[in-house]
Structure formats: structure tokens, C-alpha cells
Amino acid sequence: MSLLTIFFTLLFYFATATIVIGLAYRIRLYASTPTPLRIPTTPAPISAGGVVRRMFFEVTLFNSLFKSNKWIWLFGWIFHAALLFVLLRHLRYFTDPVWSWVAFIQPLGAYAAFAMVAGLAGLWARRLLVDRVRYISSPSDHFMLALLFGIGLTGLGMKYVAHTDIVALKAFCLGLMYFDWQPMPDDLVLNLHLLLVALLMIVFPFSKLLHAPGVFFSPTRNQIDNPREKRHLPTATSSATKQAG
Amino acid sequence: MAEFDTPTLKPYPEIPSIEIGSMAHSQPYVAKQDIQQKIGFPGELIDDWEQVAIDKMGELVKGSRALRVFLDSCVKCGACTDKCHYYIGTSDPKNMPVARQDLFRSIYRRYYTLAGKYFPGLVGARDMDKGALDEWYSYFHQCSQCRRCSVYCPYGIDTAEISMAAREIMDVVGVGQKYCNEIIGKAQTIGNNLGLPEPALANTLEGLEEDIEDETGVTVRLPLDVKGADILLVTPSADFFAEPHVDGLIGYAKVFHQAGLTWTISSYASEAANFGLFIGSYENMQVLALRIREAALELGVKRIVFGECGHAWRVAYNFMNTLAGPFDFLDSNYPMPQHICEVTYDLLQRNALKMDPSANDDMVLTFHDSCNIARGSRMGDFEGGQFVIPREVIKASCNHFFDMPSDTVREATFCCGGGGGLLTDDLVELRVKGSLPRMEALQQVVDHHGVTHMAAICAICKSQFSKILPYYGFEMDQIVSIHQLVSNAIQLGGEA
Ligand code: HEM
Ligand code: HEM
Ligand code: SF4
Numbered sequence: 212m213s214l215l216t217i218f219f220t221l222l223f224y225f226a227t228a229t230i231v232i233g234l235a236y237r238i239r240l241y242a243s244t245p246t247p248l249r250i251p252t253t254p255a256p257i258s259a260g261g262v263v264r265r266m267f268f269e270v271t272l273f274n275s276l277f278k279s280n281k282w283i284w285l286f287g288w289i290f291h292a293a294l295l296f297v298l299l300r301h302l303r304y305f306t307d308p309v310w311s312w313v314a315f316i317q318p319l320g321a322y323a324a325f326a327m328v329a330g331l332a333g334l335w336a337r338r339l340l341v342d343r344v345r346y347i348s349s350p351s352d353h354f355m356l357a358l359l360f361g362i363g364l365t366g367l368g369m370k371y372v373a374h375t376d377i378v379a380l381k382a383f384c385l386g387l388m389y390f391d392w393q394p395m396p397d398d399l400v401l402n403l404h405l406l407l408v409a410l411l412m413i414v415f416p417f418s419k420l421l422h423a424p425g426v427f428f429s430p431t432r433n434q435i436d437n438p439r440e441k442r443h444l445p446t447a448t449s450s451a452t453k454q455a456g
Numbered sequence: 457m458a459e460f461d462t463p464t465l466k467p468y469p470e471i472p473s474i475e476i477g478s479m480a481h482s483q484p485y486v487a488k489q490d491i492q493q494k495i496g497f498p499g500e501l502i503d504d505w506e507q508v509a510i511d512k513m514g515e516l517v518k519g520s521r522a523l524r525v526f527l528d529s530c531v532k533c534g535a536c537t538d539k540c541h542y543y544i545g546t547s548d549p550k551n552m553p554v555a556r557q558d559l560f561r562s563i564y565r566r567y568y569t570l571a572g573k574y575f576p577g578l579v580g581a582r583d584m585d586k587g588a589l590d591e592w593y594s595y596f597h598q599c600s601q602c603r604r605c606s607v608y609c610p611y612g613i614d615t616a617e618i619s620m621a622a623r624e625i626m627d628v629v630g631v632g633q634k635y636c637n638e639i640i641g642k643a644q645t646i647g648n649n650l651g652l653p654e655p656a657l658a659n660t661l662e663g664l665e666e667d668i669e670d671e672t673g674v675t676v677r678l679p680l681d682v683k684g685a686d687i688l689l690v691t692p693s694a695d696f697f698a699e700p701h702v703d704g705l706i707g708y709a710k711v712f713h714q715a716g717l718t719w720t721i722s723s724y725a726s727e728a729a730n731f732g733l734f735i736g737s738y739e740n741m742q743v744l745a746l747r748i749r750e751a752a753l754e755l756g757v758k759r760i761v762f763g764e765c766g767h768a769w770r771v772a773y774n775f776m777n778t779l780a781g782p783f784d785f786l787d788s789n790y791p792m793p794q795h796i797c798e799v800t801y802d803l804l805q806r807n808a809l810k811m812d813p814s815a816n817d818d819m820v821l822t823f824h825d826s827c828n829i830a831r832g833s834r835m836g837d838f839e840g841g842q843f844v845i846p847r848e849v850i851k852a853s854c855n856h857f858f859d860m861p862s863d864t865v866r867e868a869t870f871c872c873g874g875g876g877g878l879l880t881d882d883l884v885e886l887r888v889k890g891s892l893p894r895m896e897a898l899q900q901v902v903d904h905h906g907v908t909h910m911a912a913i914c915a916i917c918k919s920q921f922s923k924i925l926p927y928y929g930f931e932m933d934q935i936v937s938i939h940q941l942v943s944n945a946i947q948l949g950g951e952a
């Protein structure tokens with residue numbers, strides 16, 4: 212096995228372990244932290260079904276963001292929707308035979324890459340040009356955009372400029388999954404793509420990318436507005452549940 | 457206090473460019489030793505305060521899913537940056553909600569996240585030191601905890617939660633705010649924010665009964681500590697003396713009178729306001745909530761009704777049941793608690809009140825949605841009732857009503873500028889500047905519809921507007937209580 216193969220094999224196991232364990236830990240933490248009081252931002256749904264609907268539109272359409280700022284919404288939504296397509300399209304490297312719906316979206320996914328990069332560019336432009344957003348940005352915010360931008364560009368590079376050996380890459384990916392290690396193709400653009408992807412996976416559970424699980428746990432969005440009908444309790448064991456008076 | 461210029465009202469709202477540090481000087485008076493100690497906080501900045509603050513921060517985050525999720529999730533998208541009235545009015549970028557959160561988040565990152573421990577520069581993490589504390593004291597007292605930012609954030613991040621936590625941490629290390637903490641002390645020992653003892657209260661209520669009789673010829677009672685009454689009315693103590701609040705109180709009395717409901721005020725729990733909310737103190741909030749419970753038990757009432765107060769209604773509606781419940785000793789046919797507007801609205805629906813809206817024909821009205829009611833609670837049994845019910849009560853009381861522009865009302869309402877424990881003379885500059893968006897919206901309906909008066913259902917809003925309206929060329933009495941309108945319109949006499 213080449214050094215390159217050993218390096219990427221170990222890197223991807225490490226990255227996968229980090230994102231999986233890191234996210235699981237964080238999600239457990241969110242789930243187990245008490246909510247002392249009822250704090251939905253009103254007007255809020257008064258039934259559980261209503262909350263499911265509210266969350267669904269928040270996550271799929273970025274409803275609040277739409278009310279808030281049309282430009283951020285436009286760029287942000289394009290970026291995320293495209294990202295979703297790109298990721299789904301990538302399933303073909305990990306499934307054999309390729310699931311039929313993954314095969315079906317392949318052509319669409321190709322355009323998604325451009326949309327993703329365009330969305331990122333729009334978000335980055337705002338971050339650099341709007342004085343308020345520039346003020347609140349720290350290096351890590353630029354870094355995150357750069358990382359995704361880099362992944363997008365190297366991906367597009369492989370697709371349209373310097374084609375890579377997809378068959379060999381797929382063998383490598385499947386090899387990782389079934390612990391039957393195969394060589395990593397020696398291709399600079401691909402290696403760069405994968406290096407950046409691994410980096411993204413590693414920083415995910417330590418960064419603002421935690422907004423992805425976080426949005427589901429936000430009490431201002433996921434609580435039902437029924438405090439008069441149902442007495443809110445922080446958690447089963449907390450002291451505030453002691454009957455007062 | 458520094459001199460300052462009142463902002464000019466523009467025909468169309470503008471997002472200002474940032475002016476770094478323009479409000480860094482704005483700080484409220486610090487609470488003295490006795491005030492602090494009375495409500496269980498150290499009297500002055502303690503030794504080793506940095507560590508105590510950091511530990512307290514950890515404890516708070518551990519106990520609050522909201523804090524935990526909010527601190528992790530902000531992506532710095534910037535959607536909230538132009539949503540805070542204090543930013544719009546002052547241009548200070550630290551008044552942008554995300555920047556205000558970052559004062560807290562930067563320190564949380566430094567001590568509680570891997571990235572902040574090892575790469576502080578990369579993620580903007582910062583040590584807890586005197587400089588940080590000083591900025592906290594300035595800018596966490598430039599947040600009225602109005603939750604407007606939380607409406608617009610894609611994750612619902614509520615800067616109010618973070619301000620409350622920051623104020624609690626400051627209290628715990630001995631740096632409290634005089635205005636809030638003094639009031640909490642009074643309410644806990646005397647029963648109301650003004651420190652009005654029972655005899656003074658009795659006197660005031662008697663005086664009001666006489667006023668009503670002089671004016672209408674009808675005897676309307678404002679009972680105090682009457683055992684066996686059906687309803688305990690809990691109302692902000694400003695209702696007992698301040699204008700236009702007191703006219704609202706007279707309105708509640710007339711409504712109860714005409715509907716034939718027996719009611720009472722309690723001298724033990726004569727305060728609806730609960731400033732424990734503003735300093736993020738669960739314990740202090742609970743003390744006042746329990747006083748109300750005890751009063752209800754002692755007087756043997758069947759229902760609890762809250763008067764016109766914004767944050768009090770949030771605490772009552774959302775938190776009372778948790779803090780001091782369950783309230784199964786009350787009549788379960790009525791919601792616990794109930795808002796006075798709900799009571800009046802229900803009576804109007806049943807045609808139980810005789811109203812003559814032309815009594816208010818000398819006014820053209822608009823309505824200021826108070827933040828804590830609009831974004832922190834509800835009225836009625838349907839989503840958004842907190843917007844509909846007060847407007848219906850106004851419309852039943854007057855003939856001329858116009859709403860302000862849609863991006864300044866309902867859940868998009870702008871704070872009066874004085875909420876969240878900032879209603880103090882040492883913060884006048886902030887209060888005047890922070891009311892800019894509301895004043896611009898008011899000016900628009902004045903120009904287009906000839907609006908003469910703005911109604912509100914919050915004691916803080918009413919006091920704040922009385923003070924700042926003149927800065928913008930309005931008259932201080934252009935702010936009215938909703939139940940003042942009801943009081944004018946209701947036709948007494950003839951009932952049983
Ligand atoms: C449940 C899934 C997710 C939801 C609901 C969500 C939602 C959002 C929203 C509303 C924003 C703010 C607006 C914007 O800038 O686009 C945002 C920003 C961002 N999201 Fe997500 N996201 C999700 C998953 C992800 C994932 C998986 C990634 C990365 C791999 C990601 C990367 C980003 C980045 C980098 C930003 C900041 C963009 C900037 O710098 O302006 N998101 N997300
Ligand atoms: C282990 C994970 C990954 C592998 C093995 C991988 C591999 C590849 C390969 C071989 C291509 C070239 C496709 C072609 O020539 O048709 C590609 C393209 C691309 N990749 Fe990845 N990639 C991975 C993860 C990601 C991630 C996480 C992202 C996004 C955040 C991403 C974004 C892209 C984009 C935008 C393209 C170009 C358009 C496309 O072909 O879909 N990749 N990737
Ligand atoms: S809108 Fe929410 S996520 Fe965006 S910068 Fe403001 S607080 Fe952060």
C-alpha cells in the first residue's frame with residue numbers, strides 16, 4: 212500500500228469517527244439539557260402538529276430567514292439546497308449497485324454544484340461587503356466558506372477539467388466501508404478535494420456547523436404554546452417540579 | 457450624563473452604518489451593597505470574580521437548553537443585525553443582536569469549547585477580564601429583552617435569554633444594576649415595586665372610588681383584601697398612581713362593576729411586574745410568583761386576572777404555572793391566569809358591556825404591541841390572539857383606529873425603548889434613541905391618518921412613552937391605556 216493510501220485511509224476513519232461521535236455527543240447533550248421555562252417565540256403553534264409544521268418549514272424553506280432578509284435567504288437557501296443534491300449525488304460512490312433514485316438525480320446534481328458555489332459566493336460577498344456582517348465575522352467564518360468553496364471548486368475541477376478515475380475512487384470508498392482497503396488514486400485535485408472534505412468532517416462537531424442539529428433543538432421554535440393548559444416541567448427530576456406552596 | 461441629540465425622524469426607515477463604540481459610555485448606576493445583599497447577591501465585585509463568573513456561566517449553560525443551543529448555533533449570517541431598535545437608534549454595532557450575543561459567546565468559547573481553548577483568535581474567543589466585564593455592563597444593559605431578534609433569526613436565537621444570563625452572572629459576582637435590584641427588593645418585602653404599604657394603597661383606591669363617583673354618579677368599588685371575592689386582580693403598581701396607567705385601572709373596575717363580578721386587589725401581592733425576569737433570576741422570579749399564589753389561597757379567590765403589563769403577562773402566562781403551580785385550587789372553567797383584555801373581550805362578545813364608542817371621538821387611535829405580549833405570550837385560545845383581542849377591545853371602545861406599518865406591529869413590533877429593566881433616568885439617552893423606530897412608525901400614521909393617540913397595555917411602555925414622546929415633538933399625553941378607552945366608552949348606571 213502506498214503512503215498516500217495509508218494516509219487517506221486513516222484520515223477518513225478518523226474523520227468519520229470524529230463527526231459521528233462528536234455529533235452524537237452534542238445531540239445527547241442538547242437532548243438532556245433541561246428547559247427551565249416555556250419560551251416559544253410567539254405567535255407559536257398551539258399543538259404538536261403545528262410545531263412539526265413550523266419546524267418543517269424552518270428547515271426546508273428557512274421561513275424566518277425569508278421574513279428577515281431576502282438576499283441572505285436567496286444565497287443561503289440556494290447553497291443548502293444545492294449542497295443537499297450534491298451530497299445525495301455522491302451516494303453513488305458508496306453504493307454498489309447504485310440506488311436507482313441516486314442514479315436518477317445524477318444529471319441534476321451536476322448543476323447543483325454550480326448553484327452551490329454561486330450561493331457560497333453570494334454569502335461571502337455579503338460577509339465582505341456589508342459593514343454589519345463584516346463586523347460580526349471572525350476568521351473562522353471566512354474559513355468555513357473557504358473550505359466549502361474549495362470543496363466545490365475541486366469537485367467541479369474533476370468533473371469539467373481534470374477527470375479523475377471514478378472507478379478506482381469508488382473501489383477505495385467501498386474498501387473503506389467493508390474494511391477491504393484499496394489504493395487511493397494518485398490525483399492531485401481529487402486528493403485535495405478529499406483532504407478538504409475530511410477537514411470539514413473533523414471541524415463539523417466543534418464549529419458553527421452545529422446549527423444543523425441545533426435548529427431542531429431550539430426551544431423558541433420547537434415548544435408548543437400551551438403553558439396554561441399543560442404545566443411545563445423542566446425535566447423529570449429538576450427541583451422546580453416540586454410542588455410549590 | 458452626557459449631552460446627546462435626539463435622532464431625527466425620517467419618512468422611510470434606514471439601516472445606519474456602524475459607528476464603533478458610540479454607546480460604550482452608556483451604563484446604568486451600579487447597585488449599592490445593601491440593595492444587592494437584600495436579594496441575595498454579593499455587595500461589591502468579589503475577589504476571584506473571574507473564576508466565579510466562568511463557573512456560573514458553565515452552570516447556567518448546563519441548566520438551559522436554550523443557552524446551549526444558541527451559543528453553538530449562530531452562523532453569523534447577519535440576518536438579525538438590522539432588527540434591534542437599539543442598533544437602529546444608536547448605530548453602535550455592539551447593539552446588533554449577534555454582536556451582543558458574541559460578548560457572551562466569545563467568553564463561553566474561551567473556557568468551554570475546544571476551538572476557543574486552543575485557537576482563540578480563529579473563533580473570536582476572549583478572556584474574562586475587567587475590559588470584558590465593563591462591556592458586558594454597558595451592552596447587556598442596552599438590551600430590552602424584547603425578542604425581536606429571535607423572530608428573525610433562522611434558529612430563533614433569543615438574545616434576551618443571553619442578556620438575562622449575563623445579568624445574572626454579573627449579579628453573582630457583585631455587579632448588579634441599581635434600578636432593577638432595588639425594585640426587586642421592594643416588591644419582595646413590601647409587595648410592590650413602589651414600596652407602597654397597605655394603608656397607602658387603601659387610601660389610593662378609596663380616592664379613585666370617589667373620583668369615579670364624582671365623574672359618573674355611580675358607586676364603583678376598588679376592593680382591597682376582600683376575602684371570598686371571585687377574582688384576584690394583580691396589576692402593575694404604576695396603575696395605582698401614574699398617568700395614563702391609573703385611568704386603565706379605573707377601566708378595569710368599571711368592567712368588573714358592570715359585569716357584576718366580585719374582585720379584589722391583594723396588598724400582599726399588589727404587584728404584577730416581576731423584575732426577576734429582567735435579571736434572569738429564576739429564584740427571584742419565583743419569590744414573586746409564590747406571593748401571588750399565597751394571596752390567591754389566602755383570599756380564597758376562584759380566578760386570577762392580570763392588568764395591563766407586558767413582561768408581567770409573559771411571566772404570568774408562560775412561567776407562573778411552572779414557578780408556582782399547579783393552580784388546581786382555582787376554577788378550572790377559566791384560564792389561569794387570565795388577562796384583563798381577555799375578560800373584557802369575552803364580556804364584549806357576550807354583549808355584557810354597554811359601550812358607546814363615540815365617547816372617544818376626540819381621538820384617532822393606533823396600538824403599540826408590547827414586546828412581551830406580542831412575542832412572549834398569547835391571549836385567547838387561538839394563535840395570534842394577543843394581536844386580535846386588544847385591537848378588538850379598542851375598536852369596541854372607539855370609532856377611529858389605524859394600525860402602524862405592518863413591519864412595526866404584531867410580532868414585528870418595535871420595543872418602546874424602555875423595556876427589560878432599562879426604564880431609569882440614568883439611561884435616558886439609550887431610551888430616547890431606542891424608541892426611534894417606534895416614533896417613525898407613529899409619525900407615519902399621524903401624517904397619513906391623523907392619528908392623535910397611541911394605546912398600549914404595558915406599564916413600562918406607558919411610562920417610557922410619557923417620557924420620550926416630547927423629545928420627538930409629540931405630547932406626553934398622547935399615550936393612553938386600553939382600559940382608559942374602555943373606561944370612557946362604558947356606560948354605567950342601570951345595571952343591578
Ligand atoms: C438541517 C440542516 C441545515 C439547516 C436547516 C441549515 C440552515 C442554515 C441557515 C438558515 C443558515 C443561515 C443562512 C445562510 O447563510 O445560509 C445556514 C448557514 C450556513 N450553513 Fe447551514 N443548515 C443545515 C445544514 C448545513 C450543513 C450540513 C452544512 C455544511 C456542511 C451547512 C453549512 C452552513 C454554512 C457554512 C453556513 C454559513 C454561511 C455563511 O457564512 O454565511 N449547513 N444554515
Ligand atoms: C468522501 C467523500 C467524497 C468523495 C469521495 C468525493 C468525490 C468526488 C468526486 C470523485 C467528484 C468528481 C465527480 C465527477 O467527476 O463526476 C466530486 C465532485 C464534487 N464534490 Fe465530492 N466527494 C466527497 C465529498 C464531498 C462533499 C462533502 C462535498 C460538499 C460539501 C462535495 C462536493 C463536491 C462537488 C460540489 C463536486 C462537483 C460536482 C459533482 O460532481 O457533483 N464532495 N466529488
Ligand atoms: S440571525 Fe441568528 S444565526 Fe444569524 S447572525 Fe443573528 S443570531 Fe446568528
Ligand code: SF4
Nearest residue numbers: 540599600602603605
Ligand atoms: S432582545 Fe431586543 S433589545 Fe435585545 S438584542 Fe434582541 S432586538 Fe435588541
